[in-house]
Amino acid sequence: MTFTDLGIETDLVDALASQGIIEPFPIQQQTIPLALTGQDIIGQAKTGTGKTFGFGLPLVQRLGLHPAPGVKALIVVPTRELCVQVTEDLELASKNRDVKIVSIYGGKAYEGQIEQLKAGAQIVVGTPGRLLDLASQRLLSLANVEVMVLDEADKMLDLGFLSDIEKLFSQTKPTRHTMLFSATMPGPIVALARRFMNRPIHIRATDPDEGLTQANIEHIVYRAHSLDKDEVIGRILQAEGRGKTVVFTRTKRAAAKLVEELNDRGYSAGAVHGDMTQEARERSMAAFKAGKKDILIATDVAARGIDVNDVTHVINHTVPDDHDAYLHRVGRTGRAGKTGIAVTFVDWADMHKWALINRALEMGIPEPVETYSSSPHLFADLNIPAGSKGRLKATPIPKAEKDASHPPRERSRSRSGGSTEGSTRDGSRPPRERRRSEPADRTEADAPAASPAADGSTPAAKRRRRRRRSGGSGGAGQAGSGEGSAAAQS
Incomplete structure (x- = not known):
């Protein structure tokens, strides 16, 4: 079976063929003919089996070759990454048509998205938060939406998104065509989804002999x-x-x-x-x-x-x-x-x-x-070659760890090639008295006290005795002066 057999028009088939997409997947075979008639659908198929084209091709074909400006189709997705992915797939399918598609999601500047809306984009793919934000500012109108799709609908209809989805549905007309698609569709979600749909058909595109997980x-x-x-x-x-x-x-x-x-x-x-x-x-x-x-x-x-x-x-x-x-x-x-x-x-x-x-x-x-x-x-x-390790290259040692492995004294010695500060030339430590930091030009008062002579007197005591014998302080000063002069002359 080909896409042409499903009722898809030639320009869309050619766009897919240019990317090597020739044969439709089971979910596409079952949903496309119904979607082309406007039937509301709950589509369920395993991931990677072509759900995007299952709703995207009928949606693009319904808009026509040259649709009038203005939002005619809305696709709501739970994540930014999926928003980008769906947009790329729709752009691929509609590259031979005069259709403009805009991605609306948070984390990016408003200006570019607003400009695309004002330029007349017909298809909007977006996350709920940013869609409601632009709608509240009257920058996005959903009044003329003809087709609305919830991709990953199980996620969109859980408690985290439900209130936002209800607000979006309330801004569209009741006669819209609605489609929900997901890989998993729990019973409560299906029951909830029927609130927003008109007699939907639930399609499960799975192999009866295949388990819940993908066989491949x-x-x-x-x-x-x-x-x-x-x-x-x-x-x-x-x-x-x-x-x-x-x-x-x-x-x-x-x-x-x-x-x-x-x-x-x-x-x-x-x-x-x-x-x-x-x-x-x-x-x-x-x-x-x-x-x-x-x-x-x-x-x-x-x-x-x-x-x-x-x-x-x-x-x-x-x-x-x-x-x-x-x-x-x-x-x-x-x-x-x-x-x-x-x-x-x-x-x-x-x-x-x-x-x-x-x-x-x-x-x-x-x-x-x-x-x-x-x-x-x-x-x-896992077919891992014997002897394989979990590392392709050695971990470089950070500079801080290298420095920590060499104490500062050793680094100083290795850089200078000689002794470190506070060491002798041969690397040994000097005696404690020589390491003491003392001025070279000490005055007599700064010098340590001299040791006493053998008779128990000190040099200072002898000088005092000489001054007393010379006849008082003045004489002592003169005598001292004279002695100094004589010493200088000698």
Whole structure:
């Protein structure tokens, strides 16, 4: 079956063919014909199986070749990364049409987004917060929206986003065409979604013989020690055939620490997490897609926005919170029909959490094998060459540590080539009396008291006796003067 067989017009088919997209995925085969008729749809399919084109192609085709200016379609997504990804896919599909698409999300300046809206953009892809912000300022009007889509709808309809989604729906007309898509769609979310839809059809594009996890992804689970994880990851990154790799961490701090550690070990890694500016996140994601960096460290903020077809490995540095989060994380590999490997580390304290995920996904791994960086099965499971270490280059010793290894006295001696301050030429210490800091031109009063003579008298006492014998202080002064003169003359 081809896209033409599904009713997609020639210019859209040609745009897809230019990127090597020829055959539709099952979710596209089932949703596109219904979406073209205006039927409300709840579409469910595993990650990486083409859901974006499942709603994007009917949406673009409905607008026509030359749509009038003004917002006619709204696609709401939970993350900035997914917003960029969906926009790129729609731009690809509509490159042969006079359709303008704008991304609306936080972390970037308002001016550029407002200019695109004023220029007549017909399709808006955005996150709820920024969309409502612009709508409240009357810079974005949703009154004429004909098609509304919630991508990753399970995330959009949970308690964190629900109030914002309700406000967005309230600003559109009741006759709009509504579509919801996600990889996971719990029953309560489906019931909630029906509030915003008109007799929707729930489509599940899955193989009856396939389990809850993707069959083209190999799942490997290890019970690992937290202090050994970096070394284990370093060795996995040397596995034969490894391509681009995504490592998921639980916290932003852990992501920042791990990217620094891997770069120090000689790997080329970037990061995407909430503490980074939007520009830094986009640069990191662009470098990863372009292959300038082959490792991406991310928190769950990016688990729904990384659409890169050549990711071969996903590593869960820590266990996800639930089985839905697990599916979205590991779904970054094995996309578009390719195979992938998902490695998950389970800490001893997280065994209960893993037990729930294992039971929900029927994975059959209740007790992950205890694994260390030196475990033989690690090398065998992941095709790691024997003898591989987790470091590509030696860690440079910081200057402060080098200085600390040489005491100041030794550094001074090694630089001068001679003795240090307070030492003799041969390096020995001088006697204590010679080390005492004393002026060279001391007066008699500054000098230490002389030792007494043999008869017990001191020189000062003898001078006093001589002055008394010479007849008083004046005489003594004269006598002293005379004695001084005679001494000077002699």
